[in-house]
Amino acid sequence: xxxxxxxxxxxxxxxxxxxxxxxxxxxxxxxxxxxxxxxxxxxxxxxxxxxxxxxxxxxxxxxxxxxxxxxxxxxxxxxxxxxxxxxxxxxxxxxxxxxxxxxxxxxxxxxxxxxxxxxxxxxxxxxxxxxxxxxxxxxxxxxxxxxxxxxxxxxxxxxxxxxxxxxxxxxxxxxxxxxxxxxxxxxxxxxxxxxxxxxxxxxxxxxxxxxxxxxxxxxxxxxxxxxxxxxxxxxxxxxxxxxxxxxxxxxxxxxxxxxxxxxxxxxxxxxxxxxxxxxxxxxxxxxxxxxxxxxxxxxxxxxxxxxxxxxxxxxxxxx
Amino acid sequence: xxxxxxxxxxxxxxxxxxxxxxxxxxxxxxxxxxxxxxxxxxxxxxxxxxxxxxxxxxxxxxxxxxxxxxxxxxxxxxxxxxxxxxxxxxxxxxxxxxxxxxxxxxxxxxxxxxxxxxxxxxxxxxxxxxxxxxxxxxxxxxxxxxxxxxxxxxxxxxxxxxxxxxxxxxxxxxxxxxxxxxxxxxxxxxxxxxxxxxxxxxxxxxxxxxxxxxxxxxxxxxxxxxxxxxxxxxxxxxxxxxxxxxxxxxxxxxxxxxxxxxxxxxxxxxxxxxxxxxxxxxxxxxxxxxxxxxxxxxxxxxxxxxxxxxxxxxxxxxxxxxxxxxxxxxxxxxxxxxxxxxxxxxxxxxxxxxxxxxxxx
Numbered sequence: 174x175x176x177x178x179x180x181x182x183x184x185x186x187x188x189x190x191x192x193x194x195x196x197x198x199x200x201x202x203x204x205x206x207x208x209x210x211x212x213x214x215x216x217x218x219x220x221x222x223x224x225x226x227x228x229x230x231x232x233x234x235x236x237x238x239x240x241x242x243x244x245x246x247x248x249x250x251x252x253x254x255x256x257x258x259x260x261x262x263x264x265x266x267x268x269x270x271x272x273x274x275x276x277x278x279x280x281x282x283x284x285x286x287x288x289x290x291x292x293x294x295x296x297x298x299x300x301x302x303x304x305x306x307x308x309x310x311x312x313x314x315x316x317x318x319x320x321x322x323x324x325x326x327x328x329x330x331x332x333x334x335x336x337x338x339x340x341x342x343x344x345x346x347x348x349x350x351x352x353x354x355x356x357x358x359x360x361x362x363x364x365x366x367x368x369x370x371x372x373x374x375x376x377x378x379x380x381x382x383x384x385x386x387x388x389x390x391x392x393x394x395x396x397x398x399x400x401x402x403x404x405x406x407x408x409x410x411x412x413x414x415x416x417x418x419x420x421x422x423x424x425x426x427x428x429x430x431x432x433x434x435x436x437x438x439x440x441x442x443x444x445x446x447x448x449x450x451x452x453x454x455x456x457x458x459x460x461x462x463x464x465x466x467x468x469x470x471x472x473x474x475x476x477x478x479x480x481x482x483x484x485x486x487x488x489x490x491x492x
Numbered sequence: 493x494x495x496x497x498x499x500x501x502x503x504x505x506x507x508x509x510x511x512x513x514x515x516x517x518x519x520x521x522x523x524x525x526x527x528x529x530x531x532x533x534x535x536x537x538x539x540x541x542x543x544x545x546x547x548x549x550x551x552x553x554x555x556x557x558x559x560x561x562x563x564x565x566x567x568x569x570x571x572x573x574x575x576x577x578x579x580x581x582x583x584x585x586x587x588x589x590x591x592x593x594x595x596x597x598x599x600x601x602x603x604x605x606x607x608x609x610x611x612x613x614x615x616x617x618x619x620x621x622x623x624x625x626x627x628x629x630x631x632x633x634x635x636x637x638x639x640x641x642x643x644x645x646x647x648x649x650x651x652x653x654x655x656x657x658x659x660x661x662x663x664x665x666x667x668x669x670x671x672x673x674x675x676x677x678x679x680x681x682x683x684x685x686x687x688x689x690x691x692x693x694x695x696x697x698x699x700x701x702x703x704x705x706x707x708x709x710x711x712x713x714x715x716x717x718x719x720x721x722x723x724x725x726x727x728x729x730x731x732x733x734x735x736x737x738x739x740x741x742x743x744x745x746x747x748x749x750x751x752x753x754x755x756x757x758x759x760x761x762x763x764x765x766x767x768x769x770x771x772x773x774x775x776x777x778x779x780x781x782x783x784x785x786x787x788x789x790x791x792x793x794x795x796x797x798x799x800x801x802x803x804x805x806x807x808x809x810x811x812x813x814x815x816x817x818x819x820x821x822x823x824x825x826x827x828x829x830x831x832x833x834x835x836x837x838x839x840x841x842x843x844x845x846x847x848x849x850x851x852x853x
Contacts (some may be wrong), residue, residue: 233691236695237694237695238691238694238695258697258699261695261696261697262697264695266692266695268688268691268692268695269688270687270688270691271688272687272688272689272691272692273689274501274504274505274689275505276504276505276508276509277501277504277505281501281504284497285497285498285500285501286692286696288494288497289494289497289498289693289696289697289698289702290696290697291697317508333692343695
């Protein structure tokens, strides 16, 4: 398993978010079970897990919406239990529900959050203008948001988390329900923020976590079951390599010969799949050429986060 | 000034919901209009005047016949022989005003001497002599047809009046109207909570007091406007106000604040929008009924009356009615006001405690 988060009980000044055995119980249900985590400043960190894994409960505790039943956490050095208002000054939150004021327009929604954070109206206007542009909402900026599509509401909700330029962003399923095009645009914007802001996002979308995150924590049943970069996580389950070759003129003799050389060889529909602890790509293709086989394509098969997830938790992410 | 930002937003939410606002202001208005037309509407009817004929002469009888021929007034029958009987009618509400034709009326007419008439009216209806006096003067001058001095002496009488129904109804309806505020306050709070908007605001540095002021202040103009509408429409429909209008306004304003307190509690406790909009009616309607909005509590069993007296709304209606129809001053309504203010303060304290607790969890 990949490196684990900071599990010391003392605070580390390089860490933007640090949790200490963070726990939340609802009666007999343990939603979050003693999570120790350290997220560095400027890091984009994803919590990946199925519904009910404890992702939102964790975020709600870190945003001071929910008190932990045990343990605590620090946001930029401020304790979430003892100094909630200090914490709230440094964070921006996009909750899972779009949570916007339906009878206000986009400008007014953004101004509300900005002004609560003490920005003056000129700053709010400038910043709102930038964000509405980025989120593609400028044209409908003066329409009441109750009339917006789900995707537009979601984009406004993200803008509301950003309007006061917080140093830490909590994004709970930020691209849920967006069409692929809008999702890509939002990802591109998050990618721009990388390094400038600390971002903790929860997501169902494996490709989102894979494409964006500096590090990923896989959460299941209230616990972090794996943590590392996407590569580290994939490598952690990778006890074998697989090559997939699309070929013609392949004979039974050649396949049998390969079966003698490698522990796992599959051949069907002109596709050859070879797995072993270590594979030499060139050695295999050279051998096939020498036997008169025509190779259309050959590629090493990469494990996906889905494979990681299934291997670690024994279930599909979208369960 | 975070509360101001939250308040501004809530004000916009409130005023941009025409259906909700229309319901809030329009329902009591519809009630006032329906009840007023059904039971009130005295303004266009002829004024009923009692006549005391102390003179008992042919000339005085002719004067009465002359009065009877005027369409704008209606002479009550029978014609009284003494003021004693007329006073009794006034005291029991059978009459609001009567004219006294004094002894020696016929001689004064015959000898072209100065004539003294008297109008006695119920002090609860100060507008009445102003309507009646010119009619009587015109009639007398026309009847005499000679230039002799005519004095009409005005005197008011404090009477145990039986109110016009409209005077009874308007304060009751105004309090009922303000009680609808409970569902508006709780509605916006619950809507914001169930749709996650309150949670979002709670991730900002806004303090609990910002939320409390932000969610209540926008309703202050609603209270002021609706109170003005109820009293204004009441006056148009024939409500006669003899007390201090400002004091009546104050009573209703405090009632509105009290309802806002209940709204906060309901808004904090209700789990869904349906609960917030439906549940309050379970206590609003019975309380309005037993508090005497539509009929006097005196006719109710003492247990029911006792329950109504424990709540603030009967006191609000009573205080308002005393000011409006009896001209009661601040000191007279103070016991009712204490009750009302006591409730208001307690409800707000409970509301704030519950709200803070819900925020903390």
